[in-house]
Amino acid sequence: MATATASRAAATPATPSTLRDRRLSLAGTREHTARGAGQARRGAVTALTDTSLRELWAEATSGRLLPGVALAATGSLARGDGGPLSDLDLVLLHEGRVPEGELSALADRLWYPLWDSGLGLDHSVRSLSQCRKAATDDLTAAVGLLDLRLLAGDEEVVTAVRAALAHDWRANARKRLPELVESAQARHARFGDLAQSLAPDLKEARGGLRDMTILRALAVAWLAERPRGEVLAAYDRLLDVRDALHVVTGRGRTRLNLPDQDAVAALTSEPDSDTMLAGVATAARAVAHDLDAALRSAGQAQRARTLRVRTRRPVLTPLGHGLHAHDGEVVLGPRVDPARDALLPLRAAVASARAGMPLAPATAANLASRCPDLPVPWPQDARDLLGDLLAAGPGLVDTWEDLDQAGLVSRWLPEWDDVRSRPQRNGIHRHTVDRHCVETAVEASRLAREVARPDLLGVAALLHDLGKVAGAGDHSEEGATRARPVLERWGYPPEEVETVVALVRRHLTLIELATRRDPEDPATVTAAVEAVADDPERLALLRALTEADARAAGEQAWSSWRESLLARLVAGTRARLADAQGSVRPIPEAEPTQVVIPAVARGELAAGHPWVGVERDGSVDRVSVVCPDRPGLFADMAGLMAVHGLEVRSASIRTVDGLAVDDWHVVSPAEDPVDLDALRRGLARLGAGDRAPLAALDRRAPRRALTASSRSASAAPGQTRVLVVPAGGTDATVLEVRAGDAFGLLHDLGRALTAEGVSVRSAHVATYAGQTLDTFYLTDAAGEPLSPGLVGRTVSALIDACDGAS
Structure with a gap:
């Protein structure tokens, strides 16, 4: 102990005893605190430290050469990116040629002054074999030693240790x-x-x-x-x-x-700490x-x-539209040209979010650099894909980050730059503004079956806090102002723009009314009615957005107490609106005189053949069908679409003078053209009683399981909803079906109706954000509205059909 103390006393006056203050002073000079001076500052701190340590080495060794001994740095000092007060990570390396006592004394002469310098010190004395053992035993040490850098002494020792450790690291990396x-x-x-x-x-x-x-x-x-x-x-x-x-x-x-x-x-x-x-x-x-x-x-x-025991071809699992899953990532197919498809980034994003797989970095870079910009206003295809993306569920979070890092979000939504990574200094919120908006869209996707337009709910969720920018007063008003040009640029119709803008402006209204006032007070209900502009559908959207926003904020923002207060307010508001105009309004049927049958179709019908035509609209095909109406026709046509790999985006089914006049808006994920001849032949065979064209649907269990797994993230949880809608004077029973979209779902619904002896007089089929909203006008075998008993059986059959397909 006496020897060590004497050694320490002799070395204390050395220059490094003031190293901490010198480093701090150097880093704080005007030259080194100017914007952009970071690398120069860290270089200067490193140079100062290196010089001081070399001076200490020269004093500790009395200027003698010590073969096989060296002082090396690891960590931030080795990398040259240490801060003014970063710790010193040092290793005294040796080859075992210096006696142990002399090596220990040298270490004391090095370490003691550094302890007194005011800087943190992590030190060790090791041979090559000891370094390799330390790296083997301790992962942190293994990673740190990869940065080993010579400070003073025998350079060959450091070179040998560094090379050996790098070799070991590569050899054992797997x-x-x-x-x-x-x-x-x-x-x-x-x-x-x-x-x-x-x-x-x-x-x-x-x-x-x-x-x-x-x-x-x-x-x-x-x-x-x-x-x-x-x-x-x-x-x-x-x-x-x-x-x-x-x-x-x-x-x-x-x-x-x-x-x-x-x-x-x-x-x-x-300018301020928020920006920093x-x-x-x-x-x-x-x-x-x-x-x-x-x-x-x-x-x-x-x-x-x-x-790999021999050359392997990559295993690509098709996801549609030239996209594939490969080794846990979404990639572009070999024959896809991104320069020809402005919709491809959105398609890739939907595939990524639904599958819960990230976009491959090279794919994201290709999409960002080679795909053309979307036209302004966006086409309907783009809005449909945006709705699908925002409804994808938890997978949206990572996919959105991939898109943002690639620069695609800024291209679609430049206003996002103002809220990106912006902090929320509020104990309720757990995320930055932009991440909170994405999380709100995820929560909104869980409520998709509670609203008629889940796509508008998702967009409102994404944009609802767009007004949380520097200098904003009321962020709801600012957000509504900023959301309007976004929605117009994205091509939403004026009435939908007004709905989403109102949701953004009012996204705090319901929860504030419910928690700050008596939710059952008539005056409170009146305020809620005014907030939703007397619109029951807007009330459903605002209620869902309110819950999604609160759940995304954190546990403090959504409690059973808040939920119960909101439920009481919404119930009273819904009852007031129902008294005024009826709670749900069905989509009106088209008047028979408004249905136009093409002349070419009449010619085919006269010859005893069904007529099928197709018209291209962007990436969507409108398949028109005219043929004699019969029981099960709706199910058969929906089945043919599924068999041919066509996804139904929307459909309008009408019966006029015994003729079925249908328009099906479909998309082919494989991007194959619609095979009209195959559809005609299939429809004719089905009409003649031959079920062979739909045989593939009877063997679809493996395909249905695959589809369900690939879309599980996008399917909103909860029960299928089948609502009996007041018919508004029409002589039919109107049912509305809300369920998660799935392969062959429309066929299953049609078969369920046929099995109950129910006829589809007309139907309006729509898919919004991965959810179906199908309205059926139904009659019994005599052409009359369904009896109460038949309504109950039909509702049950439709729910069973949806649950079996999802």
Whole structure:
């Protein structure tokens, strides 16, 4: 003990005893705090530290050459990206040629002054074999030692150790990858998501500085590409904030606590702490996104290395429209030209979100760089795809992030840039503004069967907080103002624009009325009626948006107490509206005189043949059918569409003077043209009693299971809803069916109606955001409205048909 104390006393006056203050002073100069000076600042801090340590080495060794001994740095000092008060991670390397006592004394002469310097110190004395053992036993040590850099002494020792450790890392990467993934996940679970935290840990949280170390380690193992471009710029942004935090607090902290944020913002030349925090979140998202992609790439590389005994072709599972699932990612098919399809990014996004698979990085980049912009206003196809995307469920979150990182969200919705990563300094909210909007759309998808237009609900959810921008007063009013041009650019009809704008403006109204006033007071109900403009459908949309918004905010925003108050208010409002105009209004039937039968169809009918025609409208085909009406015709036609791989977007079914006059709007995921001859032949054979054209539907159980699994994320949970709608004086029974869309669903509904002896006089079929909204005008065998008993049996049969198809 006496010897060690004497050694420490002799070394204390050395220059590094003031190293902490010198580093802090250097980093705080005007030259090094200017915007864009981060790399120069860190370079200067590194150079100062290197010089001080080399001076200490020269003093500790008395200027002697020590063959086989060297001082090396790991961690941030080795990488040259240390902050003013970052710890020193040092290793005294040796080849075993220096006696142990002399080596220990040298270590004391190095470490003691550094302890007194005021900086944190992590030190060790190791030979090559000890370094390899430490790397084998400790994953953190293995990753840290990959950055090993010579400071002073024998360069060959450091070179040999670095080469050996890199070789070991590459050789054992396949075995260590699961350990690396598990370690990262455990750390993220402990420290949270940097982008979604109001007091983030800049180093340890998801998307933080340590994740960049993992990215570099994967590159050293040849399992992923070396970080470059935007992710390096994001990393620099995080380093700049960390450096400012060191200067502001005078400590080597990495947690950006609320009391320090204003000073850090000022030191990083940001206008305010919200802008600074938004920049930190955006940078963290870029790092986290690259890490996720790199880990997937590493897993793919390892699986390929394990399974490949000969050259393998990639296994591609078709997802429709030239998109495929491959090794856990959505990719473009080999013959797809992105430059020819402006809708392809939306199609890919829908496939990705529904399948719960990320877009492959190369695919996302191709879609962003090569696909043309959508025309303004958007076509109906684009709006349909946007509705499908927003209704995709939990898979939307990661897919939206892929789109945002690729720059596609900004192309579709430039207003998103103003809320991206914007913090919400409110204890109720758990997410940034943009993430909250996406989470609200996810919650809204769970309520899709409660509304007639789930697509409008999804759009309102996405846009409802678009007004939470710097300087906004009432964010609801500001949001409504900002939402209008978005909706017009997206091509929504004027009445739908007004509905969504009203939802954005009023998205807090119901919960405020329910919680701040008596929900059963007539005056409160009157205020709610005014908020929904006397429209029962708007009430249903606003109620669903209210719940989705609260659930997405967090547990404090949605409780059983709030839910019960809202339910009481909505019940009273719905009753008031029902008294005034009826709770539900059916889609009106077309007058027979308004139905036009083409002349060519009359010619085919005269010859005893059904007529089928097709007309292209964008990516949608309108298949028109005219033939003699008969029991089961609706089911047969819907079945033929399914057999030929056609997805029904909407349909209008009418019966005029004993003739069925139908229009089916369909999409072919395989992008094959509609085979009119096959449809005509199939319809004729079915009319003659030959069921062979629909035999594939009877063998569809495996296909139905596959479809259900691929769309499980988009299907809204809850029971199928079959409503008896007041017919408004028409001589038919009107039923409305709301259910999740599925392969062959319309065929199953038609068969259920036929089995009950019910005729479809007319029908209006629509699909919104993955949900069907089908209205049937039904009569019995005598052409009369259904009896109460038959209504009950028909409702039960339709529910069974939907539940069996989903």
